[in-house]
Amino acid sequence: MNKIYEPLSVRPGDLDDINTIGFLAQQVWPETYGSILSSGQLAYMLQLFYSPAALRRQMVDDKQQFILIEQEQEALGFAAYSVTEEPGVFKLHKLYVLPGQQGKGLGRLLLQSVFDAIRPEGGKTLRLNVNRYNKARRFYERIGFAVVREEDIEIGEGYFMNDFVMEIPVPE
Numbered sequence: 001m002n003k004i005y006e007p008l009s010v011r012p013g014d015l016d017d018i019n020t021i022g023f024l025a026q027q028v029w030p031e032t033y034g035s036i037l038s039s040g041q042l043a044y045m046l047q048l049f050y051s052p053a054a055l056r057r058q059m060v061d062d063k064q065q066f067i068l069i070e071q072e073q074e075a076l077g078f079a080a081y082s083v084t085e086e087p088g089v090f091k092l093h094k095l096y097v098l099p100g101q102q103g104k105g106l107g108r109l110l111l112q113s114v115f116d117a118i119r120p121e122g123g124k125t126l127r128l129n130v131n132r133y134n135k136a137r138r139f140y141e142r143i144g145f146a147v148v149r150e151e152d153i154e155i156g157e158g159y160f161m162n163d164f165v166m167e168i169p170v171p172e
Helices: 015-033 039-050 052-060 106-121 136-143
Strands: 008-013 065-071 074-083 089-097 125-131 146-156 159-169
Touching: 008 015, 008 074, 008 106, 015 039, 015 052, 015 065, 015 074, 015 089, 039 052, 039 146, 039 159, 065 106, 074 106, 089 106, 106 125, 106 136, 125 136, 125 146, 136 159
Parallel strands: 089 125
Antiparallel strands: 008 065, 065 074, 074 089, 125 159, 146 159
16 A cells, blocks of 8 residues: 655644535546446536535534545545434545545545544444445445445435445444
C-alpha cells in the first residue's frame, strides 16, 4: 500500500466547505458509481445529495457532522456521520476519497476520526449503507464491518438505492 508522507490534516467541515464537498463528490462519484448506476441516476443522486442546498440541509437540519482530510490545504476526501434514534448507534452517511488518492490509508484515517468523535458521545455501533455492487464493501469488511441486512430505498424519479447495511462495534 502506498502511503502519503506529507502532513495530512483532518478537520471538521462546515457551511464554508459546501462547495469543496460538492466538488469532491463530482470527482469521486462518476469513478465510484459509473459502472453501477445509469448516467441518469448518477446525475440525479449527485444533485439530490450534493447540491449546495442539499449539503446545507444535511449539515443544518439533519445534524450531519462532516470531516475533511487535507494535504497542504487541498481536500482529498470527506466523511459525514450523525447520531441515530437508537441509543449508541451512529450512522456513517458518506466516506469518499479522490480516486487518485485511494489505497493510501486516507479512508482508514477518516474512519478513525469518526470513531474518535463518536466514542465520547456514547457511540457503541457505527452503521452504514453501501451499494451492493460497490467495491468499497471489501474495504469496510477488511476494517471489520459486517453486513446485517439488505435494503432497497426509493429515492425518487423511479430510482432506488440497492444497499447492504453494515455495522461495526466502535473500537475502544
